[in-house]
Amino acid sequence: VKEVKIREIGEFGLIDKLTGRLGPGDDSVVVGIGDDAAVTAYAPGAQIVTTTDMLVEGVHFRTDTIDDRSLGYKSLAVSISDIAAMGGVPRHAVISLAIPVEMDVERLEDLYAGVADICAEYGTTVVGGDITKTSGPFVISVTLLGEIEAGRALLRSGAQPGDLLFVTGTVGGSAAGLDYLEHGQTYMEASEVVESAPDLLQFHQRPRPQVAAGRLLLESSACTSLNDVSDGLASECNEIAKMSGVRLELDASKLPLHTSVRRYATLRGVDPVQWALFGGEDYQLVGTMKRTDAERTEALFAKNGLALTVIGTVAAVEEQSVGVTLLYNGQAHELKPKGYNHFG
Amino acid sequence: VKEVKIREIGEFGLIDKLTGRLGPGDDSVVVGIGDDAAVTAYAPGAQIVTTTDMLVEGVHFRTDTIDDRSLGYKSLAVSISDIAAMGGVPRHAVISLAIPVEMDVERLEDLYAGVADICAEYGTTVVGGDITKTSGPFVISVTLLGEIEAGRALLRSGAQPGDLLFVTGTVGGSAAGLDYLEHGQTYMEASEVVESAPDLLQFHQRPRPQVAAGRLLLESSACTSLNDVSDGLASECNEIAKMSGVRLELDASKLPLHTSVRRYATLRGVDPVQWALFGGEDYQLVGTMKRTDAERTEALFAKNGLALTVIGTVAAVEEQSVGVTLLYNGQAHELKPKGYNHFG
Numbered sequence: 001v002k003e004v005k006i007r008e009i010g011e012f013g014l015i016d017k018l019t020g021r022l023g024p025g026d027d028s029v030v031v032g033i034g035d036d037a038a039v040t041a042y043a044p045g046a047q048i049v050t051t052t053d054m055l056v057e058g059v060h061f062r063t064d065t066i067d068d069r070s071l072g073y074k075s076l077a078v079s080i081s082d083i084a085a086m087g088g089v090p091r092h093a094v095i096s097l098a099i100p101v102e103m104d105v106e107r108l109e110d111l112y113a114g115v116a117d118i119c120a121e122y123g124t125t126v127v128g129g130d131i132t133k134t135s136g137p138f139v140i141s142v143t144l145l146g147e148i149e150a151g152r153a154l155l156r157s158g159a160q161p162g163d164l165l166f167v168t169g170t171v172g173g174s175a176a177g178l179d180y181l182e183h184g185q186t187y188m189e190a191s192e193v194v195e196s197a198p199d200l201l202q203f204h205q206r207p208r209p210q211v212a213a214g215r216l217l218l219e220s221s222a223c224t225s226l227n228d229v230s231d232g233l234a235s236e237c238n239e240i241a242k243m244s245g246v247r248l249e250l251d252a253s254k255l256p257l258h259t260s261v262r263r264y265a266t267l268r269g270v271d272p273v274q275w276a277l278f279g280g281e282d283y284q285l286v287g288t289m290k291r292t293d294a295e296r297t298e299a300l301f302a303k304n305g306l307a308l309t310v311i312g313t314v315a316a317v318e319e320q321s322v323g324v325t326l327l328y329n330g331q332a333h334e335l336k337p338k339g340y341n342h343f344g
Numbered sequence: 345v346k347e348v349k350i351r352e353i354g355e356f357g358l359i360d361k362l363t364g365r366l367g368p369g370d371d372s373v374v375v376g377i378g379d380d381a382a383v384t385a386y387a388p389g390a391q392i393v394t395t396t397d398m399l400v401e402g403v404h405f406r407t408d409t410i411d412d413r414s415l416g417y418k419s420l421a422v423s424i425s426d427i428a429a430m431g432g433v434p435r436h437a438v439i440s441l442a443i444p445v446e447m448d449v450e451r452l453e454d455l456y457a458g459v460a461d462i463c464a465e466y467g468t469t470v471v472g473g474d475i476t477k478t479s480g481p482f483v484i485s486v487t488l489l490g491e492i493e494a495g496r497a498l499l500r501s502g503a504q505p506g507d508l509l510f511v512t513g514t515v516g517g518s519a520a521g522l523d524y525l526e527h528g529q530t531y532m533e534a535s536e537v538v539e540s541a542p543d544l545l546q547f548h549q550r551p552r553p554q555v556a557a558g559r560l561l562l563e564s565s566a567c568t569s570l571n572d573v574s575d576g577l578a579s580e581c582n583e584i585a586k587m588s589g590v591r592l593e594l595d596a597s598k599l600p601l602h603t604s605v606r607r608y609a610t611l612r613g614v615d616p617v618q619w620a621l622f623g624g625e626d627y628q629l630v631g632t633m634k635r636t637d638a639e640r641t642e643a644l645f646a647k648n649g650l651a652l653t654v655i656g657t658v659a660a661v662e663e664q665s666v667g668v669t670l671l672y673n674g675q676a677h678e679l680k681p682k683g684y685n686h687f688g
Contacts, residue, residue, distance in 0.1 A: 030391055031497055036429035036572055037395035039497045047374055048392060051381035052487060054440035054474045085380035096398035096485050130398045136480010141440050143396060143487035146381070153375055153383045228380055
């Protein structure tokens with residue numbers, strides 16, 4: 001494989017190579033890549049949902065646990081998930097890269113192939129970006145614009161006593177996948193690993209943001225608060241509790257765990273609940289809904305081929321103190337955020 | 345001065361400290377900092393103008409030529425200028441930082457004071473961001489959303505043979521300021537430097553993006569192409585020439601140079617035209633307009649206290665070949681872009 005150093009093709013040559021991998025987008029792209037700024041159009045009366053994430057090699061990803069194409073996919077997945085967690089539709093992205101000077105162009109082309117993959121999957125278009133060199137690690141900065149019906153954004157702050165706590169899909173899979181990438185080779189011969197590996201890799205390397213689930217929750221008006229699982233359920237539930245001023249009770253026995261995750265956890269001799277609570281990067285949605293809406297919401301999800309599981313409650317008013325109670329093996333514990341502190 | 349290391353206050357403590365410096369914004373901010381994403385509202389029928397810039401310490405800025413507060417100001421100025429170059433109004437920004445772990449919190453607070461300065465000046469609100477640590481240099485990534493009347497964005501691609509080439513304000517000041525910061529101490533005693541220094545520092549450290557000029561050009565429908573001067577006039581004029589498929593003729597003798605720039609250039613024994621053509625970072629607007637619109641546009645600018653100078657023409661059709669001719673000391677030269685190539 002011929003490796004081309006970036007300095008040989010220059011900044012503009014690199015931009016051409018990378019943007020050549022991307023689609024032109026739909027009619028909403030009035031001015032795309034190439035002018036001072038992009039111009040985009042939205043539905044009449046829509047509001048804009050904006051999120052931004054910065055990923056640094058060695059902090060957020062390592063080349064030994066994710067390939068470049070999956071990294072491109074996941075870099076946008078992180079932001080798409082934030083839009084999903086507001087109930088919005090992801091539309092237009094800008095991507096900036098700080099590139100170590102000796103990096104191979106081919107790595108960046110693979111990254112953009114992954115970006116193109118997820119953009120095609122979610123109807124999102126890259127409309128701009130910036131590239132620069134750096135003497136430090138590779139940095140990827142993504143900003144994503146979504147659209148949402150005016151005044152309808154789903155916030156973290158609306159949970160009410162008596163509501164039910166739910167999560168979409170399954171959780172703990174990304175942490176299980178990372179564990180497999182770090183320790184899995186020891187068990188390569190085990191049939192549990194042979195069967196589970198593709199799922200575990202997908203959960204960690206190509207997590208699928210829950211845009212459709214977010215839209216169902218917005219359209220059905222069933223949701224009183226919503227967050228996405230980027231830092232683990234412990235951290236995300238505490239965010240909802242804090243922003244809503246309530247106490248959540250999370251029943252560990254109800255957590256939806258994928259068969260492959262359970263199987264691999266058994267082999268590893270660990271409790272997969274730990275992965276679900278503290279692992280993060282599952283990019284599912286966790287939120288609350290009125291108890292009276294539960295049945296029809298579960299039916300709505302089932303009808304749309306999506307999973308939604310009730311995993312707890314918002315405590316009654318008389319028990320209120322802000323935080324999260326974890327019910328685990330019949331005991332009640334205070335569930336601390338243990339969110340990932342980049343500077344800790 | 346007490347210096348507080350970031351690891352002592354943690355990621356969330358830092359976010360609180362920095363966002364505490366920022367204003368809440370106006371009614372257009374439906375959901376600001378603190379949820380999964382920001383939600384913002386725009387005028388009915390508006391389109392969104394989006395630009396993003398990534399600044400790396402040691403590549404785009406050095407601590408010995410810019411203070412942190414000015415760096416915060418300039419980081420947003422770069423993006424505001426891109427919105428101005430489309431004729432748009434800057435509205436909402438997200439800022440991400442990759443922070444070396446041993447950096448002082450106070451430096452970041454100063455940076456955000458500069459961000460608050462320029463936001464107040466341009467009616468722009470910071471609605472989100474991301475922070476992370478890095479083992480490499482300090483990285484600042486800004487994405488800015490502006491709004492613009494549907495279908496009215498001013499592009500680089502509309503210059504027509506016979507049009508006039510213009511630039512707003514004065515050019516070459518930022519490069520002169522950088523030269524002063526690098527070499528000025530030699531001349532500290534000279535009255536030319538004493539008098540010029542404040543202007544030179546302002547041009548380099550706190551450039552003022554030309555939003556009002558961009559709006560006048562859009563509203564008057566006088567403009568056939570527009571670009572901002574981030575990489576120097578040589579590079580920007582070549583962009584217009586390439587995107588419009590025309591040849592520009594730029595008359596060096598007509599370049600608007602600030603008195604302080606001329607004075608300092610004389611002292612340094614250099615031709616300030618070089619700064620204007622190849623220095624960049626002036627964040628003025630360069631563009632073309634129909635010859636028949638020149639008089640009323642100049643009058644409109646004068647009435648609004650803004651400067652607009654005709655510096656050349658778009659060549660007649662029979663002389664067309666894409667590029668830029670520089671008229672300099674009575675001679676015609678091919679003006680190459682010499683744009684800054686980060687990887688060169």
